[in-house]
Amino acid sequence: MSGALLLTGIGQLLTLRGAVPRRGWALADPGIIRDAAVLVRGDRIAAAGPRREIERLPEARRARKTDLGGRVMLPGLVDSHTHLVFAGSRLEEYELRLAGATYEEIARAGGGIQSSVRGLRAARPAELERGALARLVQFAAHGTTTVESKSGYGLDLANELKILRVQRALARRQPVEIVSTFLGAHVVPPEYRRRPQAYVDLVTRRMIPAVARERLAEFCDVFCDRGAFTPGQARAILAAGRAWGLEPRLHADQLARTGAARLAIEIRAASADHLDRVTGSDIAQLGRSGVVCTLLPGASLHLGVPFAPGRALVDAGAIVALATDFNPGTSPTLSLPMAISLACAGMRLAPAEAIAAATVNAAYSLRRHDRIGTIEAGKQADLAVFDVADYREIPYYFGVHLTSMTLKRGKIVYARDGVRGWPRSAPGDA
Amino acid sequence: MSGALLLTGIGQLLTLRGAVPRRGWALADPGIIRDAAVLVRGDRIAAAGPRREIERLPEARRARKTDLGGRVMLPGLVDSHTHLVFAGSRLEEYELRLAGATYEEIARAGGGIQSSVRGLRAARPAELERGALARLVQFAAHGTTTVESKSGYGLDLANELKILRVQRALARRQPVEIVSTFLGAHVVPPEYRRRPQAYVDLVTRRMIPAVARERLAEFCDVFCDRGAFTPGQARAILAAGRAWGLEPRLHADQLARTGAARLAIEIRAASADHLDRVTGSDIAQLGRSGVVCTLLPGASLHLGVPFAPGRALVDAGAIVALATDFNPGTSPTLSLPMAISLACAGMRLAPAEAIAAATVNAAYSLRRHDRIGTIEAGKQADLAVFDVADYREIPYYFGVHLTSMTLKRGKIVYARDGVRGWPRSAPGDA
Numbered sequence: 001m002s003g004a005l006l007l008t009g010i011g012q013l014l015t016l017r018g019a020v021p022r023r024g025w026a027l028a029d030p031g032i033i034r035d036a037a038v039l040v041r042g043d044r045i046a047a048a049g050p051r052r053e054i055e056r057l058p059e060a061r062r063a064r065k066t067d068l069g070g071r072v073m074l075p076g077l078v079d080s081h082t083h084l085v086f087a088g089s090r091l092e093e094y095e096l097r098l099a100g101a102t103y104e105e106i107a108r109a110g111g112g113i114q115s116s117v118r119g120l121r122a123a124r125p126a127e128l129e130r131g132a133l134a135r136l137v138q139f140a141a142h143g144t145t146t147v148e149s150k151s152g153y154g155l156d157l158a159n160e161l162k163i164l165r166v167q168r169a170l171a172r173r174q175p176v177e178i179v180s181t182f183l184g185a186h187v188v189p190p191e192y193r194r195r196p197q198a199y200v201d202l203v204t205r206r207m208i209p210a211v212a213r214e215r216l217a218e219f220c221d222v223f224c225d226r227g228a229f230t231p232g233q234a235r236a237i238l239a240a241g242r243a244w245g246l247e248p249r250l251h252a253d254q255l256a257r258t259g260a261a262r263l264a265i266e267i268r269a270a271s272a273d274h275l276d277r278v279t280g281s282d283i284a285q286l287g288r289s290g291v292v293c294t295l296l297p298g299a300s301l302h303l304g305v306p307f308a309p310g311r312a313l314v315d316a317g318a319i320v321a322l323a324t325d326f327n328p329g330t331s332p333t334l335s336l337p338m339a340i341s342l343a344c345a346g347m348r349l350a351p352a353e354a355i356a357a358a359t360v361n362a363a364y365s366l367r368r369h370d371r372i373g374t375i376e377a378g379k380q381a382d383l384a385v386f387d388v389a390d391y392r393e394i395p396y397y398f399g400v401h402l403t404s405m406t407l408k409r410g411k412i413v414y415a416r417d418g419v420r421g422w423p424r425s426a427p428g429d430a
Numbered sequence: 431m432s433g434a435l436l437l438t439g440i441g442q443l444l445t446l447r448g449a450v451p452r453r454g455w456a457l458a459d460p461g462i463i464r465d466a467a468v469l470v471r472g473d474r475i476a477a478a479g480p481r482r483e484i485e486r487l488p489e490a491r492r493a494r495k496t497d498l499g500g501r502v503m504l505p506g507l508v509d510s511h512t513h514l515v516f517a518g519s520r521l522e523e524y525e526l527r528l529a530g531a532t533y534e535e536i537a538r539a540g541g542g543i544q545s546s547v548r549g550l551r552a553a554r555p556a557e558l559e560r561g562a563l564a565r566l567v568q569f570a571a572h573g574t575t576t577v578e579s580k581s582g583y584g585l586d587l588a589n590e591l592k593i594l595r596v597q598r599a600l601a602r603r604q605p606v607e608i609v610s611t612f613l614g615a616h617v618v619p620p621e622y623r624r625r626p627q628a629y630v631d632l633v634t635r636r637m638i639p640a641v642a643r644e645r646l647a648e649f650c651d652v653f654c655d656r657g658a659f660t661p662g663q664a665r666a667i668l669a670a671g672r673a674w675g676l677e678p679r680l681h682a683d684q685l686a687r688t689g690a691a692r693l694a695i696e697i698r699a700a701s702a703d704h705l706d707r708v709t710g711s712d713i714a715q716l717g718r719s720g721v722v723c724t725l726l727p728g729a730s731l732h733l734g735v736p737f738a739p740g741r742a743l744v745d746a747g748a749i750v751a752l753a754t755d756f757n758p759g760t761s762p763t764l765s766l767p768m769a770i771s772l773a774c775a776g777m778r779l780a781p782a783e784a785i786a787a788a789t790v791n792a793a794y795s796l797r798r799h800d801r802i803g804t805i806e807a808g809k810q811a812d813l814a815v816f817d818v819a820d821y822r823e824i825p826y827y828f829g830v831h832l833t834s835m836t837l838k839r840g841k842i843v844y845a846r847d848g849v850r851g852w853p854r855s856a857p858g859d860a
Contacts (some may be wrong), residue, residue, distance in 0.1 A: 091822045098778050138830060301775050302828065338829025345731050348528050392521045398732065399768025400568060401831035 004063035005410065007038040008051055010067035010390050012102040014355060015048060016374040021292065021364040022317040022356050024104035029391070030352045030391065031374075037075065039063060040381040043409035048375050071404060072391045074355060075375050076145025076382030077336040078362035081231075081273050081294050081323035084149035084178075085132050085163045086116050087123035090328045097171045103303060103330070104227055106197070112329055113153070113187045120163065128166045135326075135334060138178045139413040142335040143384035143403040146363070146372055148323070150221055152186030157207055160184050164216035175408040177382075179366050181219040182211045182246060185229050185237050200233050204240035212244035218367070220246035221268065224260035225253070231263045238267055253277040254299070265289045270319065271365040276300060276308045283309060287316025290366035295357070296325035297342035310347030320349075321365050322357035337386075341398035351392040381410035434493035435840065438467040438481055441500035441819055444785060445478060446804040451722065451749040451794040453787045460782045460821065461804075468503065469493060470811040473839035478805050500820045501834060504785060505805050506575025506812030508792035511703050511724050511753035514579035514600075514608075515562050515593045516546050517553035520758045532759070533685070533733060535655055542759055543583070543617045550583035550593065551576060558596045565756075565764060566606045570844040572765040572816035573833040576607040578753070578796055580650060580651055582616030587637055590614050594646035605838040609796050609811075611649040612641045612676060615659050615667050622721035630663050634670035642674035648797070649700065654690035655683070661693045665813035668697055677797070683707040684729070697720045701751065701795040706738045717746025720847040725787070726755035727772035728763045740777030750779075751795050752787035767816075772830035781822040811840035 010272035013036035018026060037054035039047040047054050054060055093111045097103070106112045120128070139147055149167055154160035164180055171178040184203040192199035211217050220241025224234040228251070247270050252260030254274035261282045264272035273294040278286065286293055293313050300307045314320050324339050325331040333339070336358050343354040363373025371380050385405040386394055394402060406414035448456060466804040467484035470475040477484050480759035486491055523541045527533070536542045550558070579597055584590035594610055601608040622629035641647050648672025654664040658681070668678035677700050682690030684704035685848055691712045694702035703724040708716065716723055723743050730737045744750050754769050755761040763769070766788050773784040793803025801810050815835040816824055824832060836844035 089823065089826070091820055091826060094822065094826055098774055098780055100778070142830070225563075298828070304775055304778070330825045333829045334827070336830040340847060341829075344528055345734055348530070348734070350525060350528055390519075390521055392524065393519065396519070396521060396524055396762045397764075398728070399763045399765040399771075399829050400572070 004039040004046065004059050006037060006054070006060050006063040006065045007040065007068060007073070007383070008055065008065060009067040009069055010036040010038065010051070010073045012391055013048065013375060014039065014072070014074045014165070014391055015376060016075055016356060016360045017376050020373070021361050023319050024317045026156070027314060027320065027353045029349055030355055032188065038375065038383065040407070040410045043381055045375060045377055045379050045381050049375050068385055070389055072379055072386045072388050072394070073375070074384045074386065074391070075359040075373055076384050076408060077143045077325070077358050078146045078366065078373055078407065079139065079144050079336055080148045080271065080321055080362040080365050081296060081325050082147055082149050083152065083327035084135060084147060085128050085166050086153055086328050087119035087128060087131065088155065088328070089332070090115060093329060107227060114190060116153045117155050117189065117326060121159050125162055127295045128163070129169055132166065132170055133174060136170065136174055139334050140176055140406045140408070141403060142337055142401070143386070143406055144176065144336050145382040145384065145406060145408045146179065146366070146368070147291050148179040148181060148185040148366055150181040150405050152159030155184065155186065155189035157210060160207055161210060161214070161216065166213060168216060173269045175411060175413045177408070179219070179368070180217040181221045181249060182208065182217040182241070183221040183223070184208070185222040185234070187223065187228050196233070200236060203237055208240050208244050208246065212246060217246055219249050221249040221251065223251040224263065225251060225258055226256035231259045234260065234263060236268065238269070249273065253282070261286060264291045269319050270367065273323070274299070274308065275313070276305065278309065283312050284317045286313060287318045290319070292321045292361060293318045294321040294323055294365060295343060295347065296323055296331065297346050298339050299325045299331040300346070301342055302331050307342070307346040310343055310349055314349060314353060319361055320353070320357045321361040323362060337394055337402065338399065341395040344395040345398065351395050354395060355391065381407055383407040431494070433471040433472065434476065434489050436467060436484070436490050436493040437470065437497045437498060437503070438485065438495060438815070439497035439499055440466040440481070440503045442502045442821055443468065443478065443805060444502070444504045444821055445806060446505055446786060446790045447806050450799045450803070451791050453749050454747045456779060457744060457750065457783045457786050458780055459827040460785060468805065468813065470837070470840045473811055475805060475807055475809050475811050477807050490773055498815055500819055502816045502818050502824070503805070504573070504814045504816065505789040505803055505823070506814050506836065507573045507788050508576045508767055508796065508803055509569065509574050509756070510578045510701065510792040510795050511755050512577055512579050512764070513582065513757035514565060514577060515558050515596050516583055516758050517549035517558060517561065518758070519762070520545060523759060537657060544620060546583045546758060547585050547619065551589050555592055555596050556705070558593070559599055562596065562600055563568055563604060566600065566604055569764050570606055570769055570836045571833060572768050572831070573816070573836055574606065574835060575812040575814065576609065576793070576796070576798070576802055578609040578611060580611040580613040582613030585614065585619035587640060590637055591640060591644070591646065594641060598646060605841060605843045607838070609649070609798070610647040611628065611651045611679060612637070612638065612671070613651040615652040615664070617653060617658050626663070630666060635851060638670050638674050638676065642676060647676055649679050651679040651681065653681040654693065655681060655688055656686035661689045664690065664693060665697065668699070679703065682710070686702065690850070691716060692845050694721045700797065703741070703753070704729070704738065706735065708739065713742050713746050716743060717748045720749070722751045722791060723748045724751040724753055724795060725773060725777065726753055726761065726769070727776050728761040728769050729755045730776070731760050731772055737772070737776040740768045740773055740779055744779060744783060749791055749794065750787045751791040752784055753792060767824055767832065768829065771825040774825040775828065781825050782858070784825060787819065811837055813837040
């Protein structure tokens, strides 16, 4: 018996093979193989294809076998926009918002991001790590194997570094892959309210160099919107980030159309996220661009606002990705299957389009498409198994927990009826 | 050691104690006890209250103990509107709808309910039972302990009886409580398209008496809407049902404002369901009536239409309940926590209001409020435990699976890391 693992009895294997990134018609082709098997060797996929072909391989005959009973397998889901590390929830604000307060009213009253900043600054790293670890267990339980996570609740040098160091520690101590993004420009912190340019200077001259020297992030992000940073400020921050090797991403046009999507195109950002307010000509230009359009329908649902024009972006040829925007204020879901359901019901994406957006295109936006986001020989063995007979049932049975197994780098990190291979943590911690 | 079970370490116990039904301000008071315990004797709650008081009881000292580690306990959720028994999914139609077809276009093309009718008529009872059983396991896994279920995919005497007999068999062979509703008047079947009155006669003269004689249902329901039955037809059917002892419920004003909500008030129906299209004066009258307004936000989300005016109904004083409308066409979710999240985000109900709507008021609409829907001594021990520290997190973490334990009549029917006490069934069956 070799060390290999044969996953067989896969009713539908969604390989997502083909050109990367996916756009236009290609977005709707999930590359399905029926009655399939996947051979895993170490942390890699050794072979993936029709069951009869794979089972015939000499290595497959000697491998440990797991029969998946006709279930559906997807590439491990890639969540390309989250705010994983925070202290405390924002339940009070949630009730206020349900009672009628707007996002911006809450922010002006010191709630919103500012309340997360107060909590974060007061928290010890061990406490932050414990909370985030419990959340990562839940990400894996919902099929996610890679999570991008942003700083941005620190808003001073020490606390921004604290978040990014917690993320690095987490990357080492648990199996879900973490991609770090520096979001020092999340909002202007209260102590700089009257001199925002001084805060921009702090970000560009002190924070970015410190983050880069410690190799704490791969990307630099700016919340470029009404009440946050202007396109001019965002341009300066992202240029400084790039000079230090951090590729740009942007929170763009969520609350108002401020021109952030145009900026993303101009500077060739890896991704422009949210896009709730983009209009016809923005959509056409995004469609022709190489910028990934990362849609976050969970935030729209939670805030009770219309969904971003996902269908129009797909039809315009855009590289659409899909993420949870997991954060305690505006999108507390960490279920990518939920985001996939919302993209279908709320934005009229086809199930296959939404799944490609949450796997291969999300991997592309994180510059990891050579390694994750599809199921083919040589790729990392990041796999998610769902308790359905047809992949379209994943969005269809919305809000129902269907993930039955998750593998990261060839190891089972979640299995219904038991979570394996995790450091211990209290289940109610999240 | 007695046969009693002591559930202790409950961080928040939502008793929902008080006057039934709940309306107005009372809807927002969940009757919370912090640091609580519940003593279960047989299938009943023997005592519920502050931990120190309960633990002091002689019977509690001898009981088996389960410490819930600070988790939140609610009354077992009551799903008062589902269509549980069907054959096959409606995935093709789902993709068509996402691509732009309307509910009514699909119905005219022979899709929609008619496709479920074809599937149901062709299915053997054992097959229907197997599918429904797998779904009931999932209901329990999401915290639901009582499920109302409607016939209505048979649309002839033999097949309507087939559904209701399957429901009776299921009620005996698994723990989730099933409340049967006869919905022979779901749509006019194809063979009666040109003579709908003949179908109404069949329902009133043959089906209702047959259902009542076999004691197969407690309620009679009519889909009274554009494309289904008129208020006049509904009045005749529900009068016949009542004469045979079946209390009336109504699918009302979902697709168009046809006057069904007014009819519900006039005939003092147990419940008027959907209500997406009710307007100002309907809302005011419902608010003063004794009719339960059963809101089904899952269907609105799945169909991509605006949510019903839940906030306005609560503010008008209506007895609001909340259900999944679980069915393969328009609301494939069987998660009441999901419906609770949607009622908050989409209809601006407070978390406490939504939880009261999915427990005590739903129980009232099913005429079981003397036995279920609250946690107090003498009530049935139907309990749901969630992996959170504050009940507001249940809607807040939308789409995330948080149920950690479900008890029905004092027996554990779901526990995370293992489902106990169920007859065996294939997990992928649903």
